[in-house]
Amino acid sequence: MSYQVLARKWRPKSFREMVGQEHVLQALINALDHDRLHHAYLFTGTRGVGKTTIARILAKCLNCEQGVSSEPCGECGSCLEIAEGRSVDLLEVDAASRTKVEDTRELLENVQYAPTRSRYKVYLIDEVHMLSTSSFNALLKTLEEPPPHVKFLLATTDPQKLPATVLSRCLQFNLKNMPPEQIVGHLGNVLEKEMVSFEEPALWLLGRAASGSMRDALSLTDQAIAFGSGKLVEADVRSMLGSVDLSFVYQLLEGVAAGDPAELLAIVARMAEHAPDFEGSTDELISLVHRVAVAQVVPEAIDNSWGDAERVASLARSITAEDAQLFYQIALNGKRDMGLAPDPRSGFEMLLLRMLAFRPAAVIDESLGPADLQPAPANSASSSAAVEVGTPVKKSPDSVGEGAPSQPQAAASHHTERKRELASQDSPAAPVRSQPEPAPQAAAAPAPEKAPLAAASEKQAIGGVTPENWCELLPQLGLLGMVQNIASNMQLLTVTGDTLEFVLDADNASLFNDGHRDKIRLALQNYFDCELSVSISVATPPGETPAMRQARARNERQQRAVAEIENDPRLQALLANFDGELDITSIAPLD
Template identity: 80%
Template structure:
């Protein structure tokens, strides 16, 4: 007897044999059992998820000699003819090969005639999106008001290409991709009936490689059975698919956790000896990091389908939760960038080296309160890792260096013999007193700079007052949204430990009570005493620190433009090359 491939042999013959797609099956079963049938159905989804299979089963349900129901007998003449593909009343058309309008007209010429021997004449048009615009127009009228004995069953992998006029005339069912769990369960059932021995990890490899398509999974299973001489062994399936051994993935994550780049490159070298698919290896790495993150969040939810729950749990203990999230993001981006790498192996190696390069050296314990945050030692050779509220609020702000403007010249057209020139005035030396230097800038957005129009105060604890609020704010070490909120406030009253602020209405859309608490904590940490802070949204009676800074920035921009325009060397260049000054390119270097 001729061998029949698994994908055809195990094609479902009734709704009860279908795997997945319950949301579609339930709607069709209810419509059939309650006689609420539509004249046109559209089934969409990727390849191998059951579109044509459901359409054929539906045709059986409509034309079964036992009556219209969701359970065709499968034994009558009509059911057998449909199953064997020889029913004269089921017209199955491949739209990809019949795209012309003449083909559609020929197909519809016999619509008005009654079926030969069945209850309904069923038109099953596969890949309907391949029809031409003229073909769709020829189909529209019949599709909207067909004779009572005609049903249209349309299937497509690309519903976006269908005209809205066609979509509006059909009941649309979107079939989902099969999850690996459903595919593995079905493959196990098929192999048991086929009496083929298998290892469960091999089925998971096939289930993931199928990418949601049951037909692809069965075809890969056929190939794996032939590759393994009648058996499904994990190592054979990995070799066939080019998948990396999971032991390498464990070793890679352990090497990243240990921060050992030499060991990582050595592991990749051992992987390369087996000629793996490094893009597939990236997928395995992403999947493993995901399992580690799940194990960290919900230890009881570890997926043990590979029989490696203990090893995943050990990785979850050795890798921090923040690191796991970082590794996952780097791996996702690395997979996207792999096509740009000189070769897959170098792209994979760079992905691993990025995990080491961008791994944080330390993480702030979020359980610490404001009282636990102490000022860091004032060491000019070390950076600060203060948080948003800032443990360095008592540190004096570093004096701002003088800004030197830069420009770009744009000439209309320059010949090869007359190269363009770029003018940049020399920057004056401005050596800061070593005693006044402080730690590196805080992580995140930079703190508010004090404009030159405001006298700078360093090394002194300022008492809150409406006059010195801009200088005091520059020493609080606030960052991000909190710093933005504080810079748009004006202190209007400071008395007896009570500070009252007015927040500019235009900058209050994201303000909440949490910002007020963080500002209060920063002030208490700075002044080393309890305070009460209230913030009212309104129109500040005077200038906020942000207004002062904006005014100073505008003045610096004006001075930069004036300095550039008055530069004699610039004027000489403009005259020599018939150029024009692009004012939009002028900006102070400290902007």
């Protein structure tokens, strides 16, 4: 007996054997079991999702000699004839090869005659959107009011091309693409019954390459079995599909996180030795960045289908949430532009270099001089934190080459004193290339060494912040975006030595992570010019947060504005004379 391909050998013979499409099967099963049958059904969906298979099973259900039901016997003459494709009462028509109106008229000439030996005469028209306009017009009347012994089953991959008059005469069922999980599960069952050894990662490669089509997945499996001499090995399947080894993708993202362009180009060179599909590699990179972003928000939701959950979690810790979103967007745009590149490899390399080039490192405060700035290390998680905080990392006074300034007594006086020092320098602070000369008095005095983390200095540095004035201090930290929103919903509980303990409102903590805490700590350290420890717990604040205070103040201003308007004598006179009504929602305070 000749070999039969898997896609045909394992085609479902009943609704019970179908994989997926539960939303369609449930409707058909209920209609068959309760004898609520329509005269025309339209099945739509991409290739290989089960349109023709469901239509054939439905024809078998309609004509089974045991009676109309959702479970045909599969053993009677009618069931066997339909399964073997030789039933005279199931007329399968390929509309792509019979597009002329004459073909449609010839097909419909025998509609009026009763079926030869079955209960119904079933017309299965595949790729019905290929019919011409004249063919559709010839079909309309019969499609709307066919004889009671006729059923129409239409299938198409492009329902937009069908006239609205045809759509309105059919029950339409939209079949969905198969998710990789369903495809992998079905492939595993088929290979076990075929007694073919396989590696599960190889099935996941086939499931993703099938792009939602079960028929494509089975066809690729046939090809992979032949390629691997009767077994499915991940390396062989990757080679067959031209897929890149996932280890390269991990190394690429780790290289981007480390800010190492030389390592990135070296990895791409090693990838090129295996003649990979760089567009497919871009898809794998996008998928990995997506999994990293999910792991940062919901760590327990990491997909471990590849057995790499630990590595994904490690990448999630080494990349900030903002950088993950930036990398994802750059990769998407890079995939779109890859067709414009001279060759796929150069387009892929530029995509990676763009991730490094556009990754934020620092924001320069123009009020400070070049001696006050130091570059943040590219591989540190705090590099992007400096961007969102909006405050540059400042050197200690001894590295600037000036006399040690007097330690500020309060938080507000610290920046004022710093600006006075800069104003006394001879050269302006804005240029980056020229080194400003120190003030004469500072040059005469030797630069004393600053003891690291001296207890007395720390006390003076953070002595300006208390739980009572946290609301006034917050706007001076220069926080932006999500970090500023989180900080505004925190209440400062205690200040002990160099440790600040906060409580974050639980109602505003859904997106909070350790990266936000590090950025808040960095902003406080830059403001007070000393090392600090920040503890943030999630609970209901016992007191008022800055956000709560701002909302209360806004509400009070609104109430005062409404009261002033309502008590205005001129407005009261207008309302009384013209029988008017005041729209309170239109009142807004001017301050």
